[in-house]
Amino acid sequence: MSRTHDHAPIQESEEISEFEVLETAIRELSISHGLFSAEDHRRFTEWAESIGPAGGSRLVAKAWVDPEFKERLLADGTEACKEVGIDWNNPTGEGTPSDYTFFYVLENTPKVHNVIVCTLCSCYPRPVLGHSPAWYRTPNYRRRMVRRPREVLAEFGLYLPPDVEVRVHDSNQKSRFMVMPMRPEGTEGWSEEQLAAIVTRDTMIGVAVPKVDWTASSAPSEALSSPSRGH
Amino acid sequence: MSKYQVGDRVTVRDAPTMFHTRTQAFTRGRTGVVVEHRPEWVIPEDEAWGRDNGRTERFYVVRFNQRDLWADYTGSDSDTLESEFSERWLMPAKEETK
């Protein structure tokens, strides 16, 4: 780390920013005052590093190939998650203060297309989808998804016929939701792994549907299709 | 015994709030239908995560037609919005006049 001899404004991307200093100070003071322990904090950072949308993709792929699992998943989302190694009680034993332990999967059908939003604070089903995309947290998305859902979906490239019910779920309380998209045509005989690869994060939020011509690893950049880019 | 059953039409109260609430402004005074029961929880106004000394209440999933929520809704007539409400925020649907 080179010393700077002048006091030019700090560039966040290259040097340690003042906020990084603030974060460290808050954490160390909190620990020294006994507000929580270093072990508590480590548990949360490790948990945060362990989550991602792969868990959600596995749930959907498994539900697509196993009708009895699908029934269990729709009946009790929290419990069914354990079958793919996701425990909503982590990392405290009682869940996280932000995510709770009330998880529901919303099944898309030819007549109903579900999409999730949290107008009040951007809650998101982190244990199954990982961290929310920045666009999900913007006032742009949160305000517009409840008022003009079809416009927002169109910005993501998703158009639904008028006879399909677009059902917006505003997660204003303790429930957390994930969308189970419909399995696309042309995937007959696919393995769970192949199916999971086309179930991307955006399909489980409800702003996209799975496509058979690309996988999660080679999808068009999801950042480009976000409404926050001002298209 | 739950006050409201699945299928009941309910109206969200338009109560003044002296403190933070999780009942969205855009649902106040709006009528929808109960589609599901939720577990009893500590009500948000008493919320202190991990504690058991708050008042608990039944919660309901209410589904609204978007046309009933937004006067200028530009989507389809079949579009809906669902959200969750504690029992104290609901009342039986007002008589609708045609």
Added chain:
Amino acid sequence: MSSSNRYDVLMHMLDHIDAQAKPALSDMDREPARWESSMQATCECLTWRGSWSNKDRRQAEDELGETLYAEFPHNSRQALVAAHALLDKGFITQDELSSKMKEVRERFERV
């Protein structure tokens, strides 16, 4: 309820921010920086162990983020609001926070 106290130790941080260094929209989908994830974990721990309820935290982030800390970069709000809450509640003092930040800064620069 959070106060609208202006804490010098926090407000003075505006002086250290390069006004041009606002993140580009294309940065919006980047992975959180390590310190951002660490801050999130700190907030969860403060709630878990009973110092700051979820309700109060969300409310403070909304209210203070849009008022007192509106001029700060968006990704810094969680840290500012958390510090603000700890100061409001008397868990820490401004002097303590200033000293600790000075110590941390020096420690980082010593590498």
